[in-house]
Amino acid sequence: MAASSATGTSGSDEAGATPGPAPALQYSLLLEYLVGEKRGPRQARALDPAALGGFPAPTKSLEQKMIERAMESCGFKAVLACVGGFVLGGAFGVFTAGIDTNVGFDPKDPYRTPTAKEVLKDMGQRGMSYAKNFAIVGAMFSCTECLLESYRGKSDWKNSVMSGCVTGGAIGFRAGLKAGVLGCGGFAAFSAVIDYYLR
16 A cells, blocks of 8 residues: 555656646747748747747847947948958959969060069059959949948848949949940849849
8 A cells, every 4th residue: 555655656746747748839839930820020030939948039238239230330331342342353453464464564665574573563553453443343332232221221132233323323424424324234234133143
């Protein structure tokens, strides 16, 4: 009798120690938000990980919010695109100068073999020229796209196309109205293609 009572006590303890249907409830709740009636971008964003038994996201400090706002500002994006364009343009200019057979040659004396110093000088000048042009284009495009995105309140392909048209038109307009129109159309088409493949 004592053995049976001890067994009953241990069985009740084990029954109380076993977890309830919490995992199944969490799984069904997750399915409701993924494939059920509550599926949707707004509901998925509102889903709190703490409700599923996970760790809640830590609250961001004031400094973190300030840094995020600064990094999402149009000025920071323009500076970042300017630096990236400068580096990319410099590398592209040096590469094109390296494969150009006319680098370092003097047009007044084409039969004279250029020295290594003259070749390096021409490569540096071409690299700097490309770097400046790429930096200006990158800064203009990034700043225009950010301003359009802030004004429209949307992040889609139209921002890239319109900013490409503005950038290409502004660059080509220095050579005339026809060059500005062609620059606008060409840069807009190029931006649309790049945005299509990136998205």
